[in-house]
Amino acid sequence: MPRYAITTFGCQMNVHDSERMHEVLRGAGYVESDDPRAADVVVLNTCSVREKAEQKLLSEVGRLAKLKRERPELVLVVAGCVAQQEGEKLLTRAPSIDLVVGPDNIPELPRLVDELSLGAPPLVRTVFDIEEPRFLTALSVAAGSPTAYVTIMKGCDERCSFCIVPYTRGPERYRPSDEIVAEIAALAAAGVREVTLLGQTVNSYNDPQKALPRAPGASADDPDESEFAALLRRIATEVPDLKRLRYTSPHPRHLTPSLIQAHAELSVLARHVHLPVQSGSDRILKRMIRRYTRAEYVTRTAALVRAVPDVALSTDIIVGFPGETDDDFAATLSLVREIGYKGLFGFKYSVRPYTPARKLPDDVPEAVKSERLARLFEASEELLGAHLRGLVGSGQRVLVEAEGKEGGASFSGRTERNEIVHIHGAEGLDLRGEIVDVSIVRANKHSLQGELTEAARAAARSLAPAAPKARAAGGRRSLPVLPVSPGGH
Incomplete structure (x- = not known):
C-alpha cells in the first residue's frame, strides 16, 4: 500500500486541514509513515501569515529535494496558504515540487496524486469553493483524543491591511448548523471531551440554513451581530455529553452582548477567550483597518469580565507596524497591563504580498522591532507569572x-x-x-x-x-507541527 507523511506549518486551522488530509488519503488506501524518507507522498501543509513560515517551507523543500534525487518517484506536495498564495510560482522557485494544492482542494488530493503517478506534469490546483463550500470532517483522526477541532466557517471579509488571509482563504463561507452539531455529537460519542470551533473570524458565523433562533441579547440593529451565540446555545443543548467548548479566533467587533450573555449562561463554554487586539494605539488600529478603537475594545472586554469575572483573556499583538512611534507602542504596553492578559502572542511586522499595508513604508528599523517585542514579552511574562503564582494553593x-x-x-x-x-x-x-x-x-x-x-x-x-480503550491508548496520532501563530485576527 502507498505510504504518506504530512508536516504542518502554522495555526490551528492548518493542523485541522492536515487532519482532513489524513482522512482523505486514508480513505484512498494510503497508510501513514512516521518517516518522510519511507513515504511515497510527502505533504508540506503551509502557513503564510508570517514571512518565516515561507522560509521554513523552502528550507524543508530543499532538504526533501535531496531525498527526491535519490528516489525520483517520491511525490512532493505543497498545500495550504503558501500554496494558495504562490500557485504556479512555487513550481518555478522549487522545481522538485510535484503538486501545489490549496486549502479548498484537499478532497482532490488522492486524484491529483494518481494523475502524477500516471505521468502528468507538475500540477497546481488552487480554486476556492465559493459556490458550494465543502467542510470535510476528520472523525477517524480525532476519535480517541480528548480534544478536537471543528471548522464552522472559512475565509475572511475583514480586510485588515496587514493580513493575507482573505487572499489565501477567500471570502467568508459558513457551514450549516446541522452539520456542525452532527460532527460535534459524533466526536462526543467517540470520547472527545473538548471541542474547539475554528474559523478565521469564528464569531462572525451566520447559519446558511437560517435554522437558528435569535439568541438572547441579540440585536437586529447591531451591524456587528452574528448568529454565533445562537450556534453555541444549540451545541450546548443538543450535545450534552460535551464537557468543554472553545473557539478561535474571534474578531473583537463580534464580541456582542449576545455572545457575552452566552458566556455567562452556558457552563460548557470554557472561561478563556483569545481576542486579538494587534495594537493599543488608535492611530495604528486605523492604519491596520481593524474597525474598532481602543476604547471600544476595552468596553467590550470589560463587559465580558463583568459577566464572567474569572475569565482569562489572551491576545495577538503586532509590533513595528509601519508608522508605529514610541508613543504608539507605549499605548500598546499600557493596554496589555490594563486588560491584564494571561497569554500573548507577539510578532514583528513583516510585509506580506497582496496586502494593503505593503504600500506603506516599512519604516520601523528591525532593531527597534526586536526591542519592542522583547519589552512586550517582558510585560506579558510579568502578568502571567503573577497570575500563576496567585493560583498556588487553589x-x-x-x-x-x-x-x-x-x-x-x-x-x-x-x-x-x-x-x-x-x-x-x-x-x-x-x-x-x-x-x-x-x-x-x-x-x-x-x-x-x-x-x-x-x-x-x-x-x-x-x-x-x-476506561475506553481508544482514549486510554491515546487514539490520535501526534502531527508534526511547526508553530507560527494562533491564526488570530
Whole structure:
C-alpha cells in the first residue's frame, strides 16, 4: 500500500486541514509513515501569515529535494496558504515540487496524486469553493483524543491591511448548523471531551440554513451581530455529553452582548477567550483597518469580565507596524497591563504580498522591532507569572490530555482558563481524557504543577477498569507541527 507523511506549518486551522488530509488519503488506501524518507507522498501543509513560515517551507523543500534525487518517484506536495498564495510560482522557485494544492482542494488530493503517478506534469490546483463550500470532517483522526477541532466557517471579509488571509482563504463561507452539531455529537460519542470551533473570524458565523433562533441579547440593529451565540446555545443543548467548548479566533467587533450573555449562561463554554487586539494605539488600529478603537475594545472586554469575572483573556499583538512611534507602542504596553492578559502572542511586522499595508513604508528599523517585542514579552511574562503564582494553593479542574515527559506517573492538561497543569504522582492510573480535581502546589514560568486530590485519585482508581480503550491508548496520532501563530485576527 502507498505510504504518506504530512508536516504542518502554522495555526490551528492548518493542523485541522492536515487532519482532513489524513482522512482523505486514508480513505484512498494510503497508510501513514512516521518517516518522510519511507513515504511515497510527502505533504508540506503551509502557513503564510508570517514571512518565516515561507522560509521554513523552502528550507524543508530543499532538504526533501535531496531525498527526491535519490528516489525520483517520491511525490512532493505543497498545500495550504503558501500554496494558495504562490500557485504556479512555487513550481518555478522549487522545481522538485510535484503538486501545489490549496486549502479548498484537499478532497482532490488522492486524484491529483494518481494523475502524477500516471505521468502528468507538475500540477497546481488552487480554486476556492465559493459556490458550494465543502467542510470535510476528520472523525477517524480525532476519535480517541480528548480534544478536537471543528471548522464552522472559512475565509475572511475583514480586510485588515496587514493580513493575507482573505487572499489565501477567500471570502467568508459558513457551514450549516446541522452539520456542525452532527460532527460535534459524533466526536462526543467517540470520547472527545473538548471541542474547539475554528474559523478565521469564528464569531462572525451566520447559519446558511437560517435554522437558528435569535439568541438572547441579540440585536437586529447591531451591524456587528452574528448568529454565533445562537450556534453555541444549540451545541450546548443538543450535545450534552460535551464537557468543554472553545473557539478561535474571534474578531473583537463580534464580541456582542449576545455572545457575552452566552458566556455567562452556558457552563460548557470554557472561561478563556483569545481576542486579538494587534495594537493599543488608535492611530495604528486605523492604519491596520481593524474597525474598532481602543476604547471600544476595552468596553467590550470589560463587559465580558463583568459577566464572567474569572475569565482569562489572551491576545495577538503586532509590533513595528509601519508608522508605529514610541508613543504608539507605549499605548500598546499600557493596554496589555490594563486588560491584564494571561497569554500573548507577539510578532514583528513583516510585509506580506497582496496586502494593503505593503504600500506603506516599512519604516520601523528591525532593531527597534526586536526591542519592542522583547519589552512586550517582558510585560506579558510579568502578568502571567503573577497570575500563576496567585493560583498556588487553589483547586482546579483539569482536562487531562496526555502523559507527561516523566511517563506513566505524570500527565498534563488544561484548566477551563487554559492554564497548563502538570500532574504528578499518578502512578498506576491512566488519566487521559478525564476531568480531574487537582491541588496546585507550584507555579512554573508558563505552567502549573499540581497533585490529584484524594477524592480524584479514588475516583480514577474506581473508573480505571472501564476506561475506553481508544482514549486510554491515546487514539490520535501526534502531527508534526511547526508553530507560527494562533491564526488570530
